[in-house]
Amino acid sequence: MVPLTLAEHGALAQARLPAVIWDFFEGAAGSEWTARANADAWRRHLLRPRVLVDVSAPDCGTELFGARLAAPYGVAPMAYHGLAHPDAECATARAAAAAGALLVVSIFAGRTLEEIAAAAPGGTRWLQLYWLRDREALAALVARAEAADYRALVLTVDAPKVGRRLRDLRNAFALPPGMTAANLAARLTSGAAHAEPGRSGIEEHSRQQFDPAVTWADLAWLRRRTTLPLLLKGVLTAEDAKLAVDHGADGLVVSNHGGRQLDGTPPAADALAEVVDAVPADLPVLVDGGLRHGADLARAVALGARAALVGRPVLWGLAHGGADGARAVLDLLREELLDTLVLAGRPALADLDRGALASRSPYI
Numbered sequence: 001m002v003p004l005t006l007a008e009h010g011a012l013a014q015a016r017l018p019a020v021i022w023d024f025f026e027g028a029a030g031s032e033w034t035a036r037a038n039a040d041a042w043r044r045h046l047l048r049p050r051v052l053v054d055v056s057a058p059d060c061g062t063e064l065f066g067a068r069l070a071a072p073y074g075v076a077p078m079a080y081h082g083l084a085h086p087d088a089e090c091a092t093a094r095a096a097a098a099a100g101a102l103l104v105v106s107i108f109a110g111r112t113l114e115e116i117a118a119a120a121p122g123g124t125r126w127l128q129l130y131w132l133r134d135r136e137a138l139a140a141l142v143a144r145a146e147a148a149d150y151r152a153l154v155l156t157v158d159a160p161k162v163g164r165r166l167r168d169l170r171n172a173f174a175l176p177p178g179m180t181a182a183n184l185a186a187r188l189t190s191g192a193a194h195a196e197p198g199r200s201g202i203e204e205h206s207r208q209q210f211d212p213a214v215t216w217a218d219l220a221w222l223r224r225r226t227t228l229p230l231l232l233k234g235v236l237t238a239e240d241a242k243l244a245v246d247h248g249a250d251g252l253v254v255s256n257h258g259g260r261q262l263d264g265t266p267p268a269a270d271a272l273a274e275v276v277d278a279v280p281a282d283l284p285v286l287v288d289g290g291l292r293h294g295a296d297l298a299r300a301v302a303l304g305a306r307a308a309l310v311g312r313p314v315l316w317g318l319a320h321g322g323a324d325g326a327r328a329v330l331d332l333l334r335e336e337l338l339d340t341l342v343l344a345g346r347p348a349l350a351d352l353d354r355g356a357l358a359s360r361s362p363y364i
Ligand SMILES: Cc1cc2nc3c(=O)[nH]c(=O)nc-3n(C[C@H](O)[C@H](O)[C@H](O)COP(=O)(O)O)c2cc1C
Pocket: 024, 025, 026, 038, 076, 077, 078, 079, 106, 107, 108, 128, 156, 233, 255, 256, 257, 258, 259, 260, 288, 289, 290, 291, 309, 310, 311, 312, 313
């Protein structure tokens, strides 16, 4: 079967993956309400098409921090791509570069930053960080990212601890043998390899490593260590968006972590406009969570996002088809986006503004 939708890529992946790994990918915190709401919320923004517009040459290319992308899209940072496919992040890097997409590499990648860079030299890569208790390890990663031509840093700020992910707790999820965070010393992540019944190895190693005491005041320490653009990922409110700007953030990623952290937050699509409206117009705001169709990318741009990141669907493609599968997912999103631009009579990203949407109340 040639998958014609992202959901079909998901079905192929589910058929292939061990259930506990599928659960780790797909699962979210608590009742998983926020994770479900993420996808539903994009669909509530109905598309308002314009007609008799010349749409013979649609263009969805864009530029982000000086890099050219084939569409306003990227791969969200996700830990341990090796759980999906043995070629791991190197395959994802090849897929993203071929599709003209940004790749945000997780601090918990299973391949080194240098291996990932070498796998797709022409690609646009950023590095995602969690604030580790071990600041020297963090500083060393920043230096390596700069040397390996990573173009920005993304500090994830919604994880003072890992959310309560019931599927992982039930499965006593632990990393399989040989799966490690290649960019961190083994002592920093060894807790992920074992879990007692009712516990999760991922939760355990993040408890050991994440610094829950970090505050806005600490950001200056990171800011001083790099000339790379610094984005904060996991901002959902106007208050925090303004604080981020005051503390020198160069961009934001509106995100609830795919519903994996605090269950009950607004879906990312609903938080986006609040954040966009709170920051200077030229500050790049990205978004992730629940984008499952190219039309959702159009919706994100219409609501003010400069680009959107896609998480789980890329792992679906990777799981059933390696680099080709991940690329197929990204290419499909781009084709669907172009289709949307043509049929909505808005042939360029600049034509997408809030007038392109009619936003439907969730309560009717
Ligand atoms: C398996 C998995 C691992 C993830 N690992 C990370 C991570 O290491 N760092 C991070 O900032 N976010 C991580 N995330 C969250 C994603 O970056 C992103 O916010 C979320 O998946 C987007 O939603 P989507 O999957 O609905 O597209 C992870 C998500 C998944 C599904």
